[in-house]
Amino acid sequence: MDAKNSYSHTAISTGGLLIALGIIYGDIGTSPLYVMKAIVPGNIDPRLVYGGISCVFWTLTLQTSIKYVLLTLNADNNGEGGIFSLFALVRRRAAWLTVPAIIGGAALLADGIITPPISVSSAIEGLEAVYPGIPTVPIVIAILAALFLMQSFGTQIVGRAFGPIMFVWFSMLAVLGILWITQHPGIxxxxxxxxxxxxxxxxxxxxxxxxxxxxxxTGAEALYSDLGHCGKGNIRISWIFVKSCLLLNYFGQGAWLLEHQGQLLEGRNPFYELMPEWFLLIGVGIATLAAIIASQALITGSFTLVAEAIRLNMWPKVRLNYPTDMKGQLYVPSMNRLLLLGCIGVVLYFRRSENMEAAYGLAITLTMLMTTTLLVVWLRSRRVAMPIVVLFALVYGIIEGAFLVANLIKFPHGGWVSLAIGLALIGVMYVWLKAFYIKRRLTEFVKIEPYMQGLKDLSDDESIPKYSTHLVFMTSAERTTEIESKIIYSIFQKRPKRADIYWFVHVDTTDEPYTMQYKVVELAPDDAFRITFRLGFRVEQRINLYFRQVIEDLVRNKEVDITSRYESLSKQNVTGDFRFIVLEKYLSVENDFPLVERLVMQTYFYIKQFIASEEKYFGLETSSIKVEKVPLVIAPVRKVELERIR
Structure with missing residues (x-):
């Protein structure tokens, strides 16, 4: 990584700090709305208050500040964060690391479906103190729908709009906390x-x-996932302000609770009790805005996770949009719809925030444990001393293990919802990755060199109608000397495809997020070329655009002549046409293979029919395309007993 890129990852700016406040701290920043209410649900016992506040202080210090802000943010992949970016850094060290990556990613996505409903519901229910009997569920659903509709404009716009609001929110937390701490400094x-x-x-x-x-x-994992949106420098500086405001408010709530020790809360929320009566409506309004913003951290984190999972062959190749030109800004329409439907379902099922608390947090403990596992491997890869690595693994293994065990009590009371969602997502990721390896194992590759003379002869054979001037095949062959046998079959047998020039395009996804490189190999002079694109796992797959740029470079360097070879058109320097051939695999009926592989492939092809086609994923939909279906034979039946009769 060069010095310029390193600086951009750590650079601090006012705009960056503001965007960080607006994007990544919504989840962790609105936790004062419900944490103390959950810790002290009934009788106010001083031991419970002091112990609860102490646990919150040390959890924020050990878990968020030390593990994530100080340590985990260093495990950036060229400025990008999140469990899949971390996995990309260490996956070549051991095959089993795929397991914690899939579990952690799926659990974080599942938690993203719980976070928006509980945050927004907690705030909207504060209106009941001013307007008793107000129906909160329709308001919560309307707010969530509006928030998800905003996602198509990009997180840059959302972050700049939300940043100032979150600054006001955190300032309010601090002021309210200080007012009560001064009344009971013993807290x-x-x-x-x-x-x-x-x-x-x-x-x-x-x-x-x-x-x-x-x-x-719970928002600490989303903080790491959104590293690419804000940069570690902005996150670390802004966290000092955020943590100070959070702790002041928690201690303020503790002070209020001590002032009312021995009493029953009886449904009162310590957070709203800090506010003077004249400020209550204003406070509820600010809290509602902050709770809306709280959903943003998990939404943007979910988009990031899905984009990375696609590049790592762990998720269907769904459509990705890039609403702005800023690095890290993306929008996943299908995931946006999935999250919206999931959030509405959670609101309708639980209806109240206190019911959602049971489902909240259980899945994210799994994500944090999986991140710790991958971090241990990353620390070893950076040659950190073994005693330090062991100490890190023990400390955070015990802390997060304790959190996981404690959260298991939530399972029968709603925790099963987030785990069920997580298991479904784990199933999709497993099927997609397993199917990728099955297809790669069974794809037959042949040496391309023996077919080059045949290509030249076919290109010169005027007895065959010309299929296209330039014929472009997408190939998965990693070696430049090989090609899929299905492509050879398509060119020579399925229908002889005569062209002036044959192009074979391969896309190689790198472990770095923003690599954009290409390599050209001339397979046969003036007749066949191979182009290999090396694209980072965060780069948009606009193959049509990149391919045409490469052609322009080759023409400019006089390495290829793309003028039509029709005599009449050649005199006028008319450029020949380009046609893409995409081979779409389907499951052959002539199969006899193990049960697990059969179930995996059947599930794979079932899901595949609901997602965008490969030509759309590769950005080829504006090109001239021919999609050819080819059978994927897992293991053909070896022996068929037929009896000949006369």
Whole structure:
């Protein structure tokens, strides 16, 4: 990575800080809305208050500040973050690393379906203090629908619109917290970890409250996923401000609770109790706006994850849009619709935020554990001393393992929803990756050199009608000396395809996010060329555009003549036409293969019929295209007993 790119990943700017506030801190920033309410659900016990605040303080410090902001952000892939970017950095070290990557990615996507409903519902329900009996469910659904519609404009626009609002939100958190801390400064003693130990070890049922404590740090994984949108420099500086405001508010809520120790909360939310009565409506309005923004962190993180999963062959090749020219800005229409439907379903099923708390956080603990697993491998790849790596693995394995165990109590009360969604997503990822390897294993490649003379003869054979001046095949052959046998069959047998020049285009996805390179190999002088594109896993697949640019470069360098070879057109220097051939595989009926592979491939082709075609994914829909269906024979029946009769 050059110095310029390194600077861009760590550069700090006012605009970058503002976008960071607007995009990545919504989830973790709105946690004061529901964390203390979940920790102290009934009688206000001082041990519960001090212990809960102490647990929140040390969770934000150890989990968010040290693990993610200080350590994990260093594991960037040319400025890009997220569990799949981390996987791309270490996947060549061991095949089993695919497992934590798939589990972590699917769990984070599942959590993205729970986060928007609970954040928005928690805020909207605050209106009940001002307007008792107000129907909250329709309002929550309307807000979520509007938010998802905004995604097509890009996170740059969303971030700039949301940044100032989140600045006001965090400032409000700090001011409200300070007002109550000054009334009961003794709450600051909760910084002592002894109070956390007392709650978790000695307080009856205290350990299981870790499931509620964990809600204060659920947005940390999204923070890492959105690294590419803001840069680590902006995230680290803005986190100082964000964490300070969060802690002041948590301590303020603790101070209010201590002022009312021995009482029952009876449905009151400590967060709203910090506000003076005259400010309550304004506070609810700001909280509602902040809760809307909270959904953004998981939405943008989900888009990033899906785009990376596609490049890593872990997700169907769905359509990706790039609404702005800024690096890292993308929009996935199909994922946007899936998230919207999922969020509406969660709202209609749970209806109240306190019901959603049971489903919230269980899946994300799995993601954090998987990130820790991959980080351990990454630290070893960076030659970090083994004692330090072991210490990191033990500390965060114990912390996140404890959070996972504590969250399991939520399973029968709604936690099964997020896990069920996660298992479905894991199933899709497994099927897609397994099908990729099955297809690659069974695709027959042949040496291309023996067919070059045949191509030249076919090109010169005027007895065969010309199929196209330039014929372009998409090939998956990684070696320049090889080609799929199906392509040879298509050219010579299925229908002899005479052309002036044959082009074979291969796309190689790199582990770096923004690689844009190409290589040209002349297979037969003036008759056959191979172009290999090396594109990063974040680069849009606009093959038609890239291919034409390469042709222009070759013409400019006089390496190829694309003028039509028809005598009448050649005199006028008319450029020949280009036609793309895309081979679309289907499952042959002549198969006899293992049960698991049969189920995988049947599921693969079933899902495939609902997604965009490969020509759209490669950006070829504006070109002249011929799609040819070819059978994918997994393992043909070896012996068929036929009896000849006379």
């Amino acid at each position: 600051l003693r909760a910084v002592n970890p002894a109070y956390a130990y007392d709650l978790l070890v000695r307080f009856p049922g205290g350990f299981w409250l870790l499931g509620a404590v964990f809600l204060c740090t």
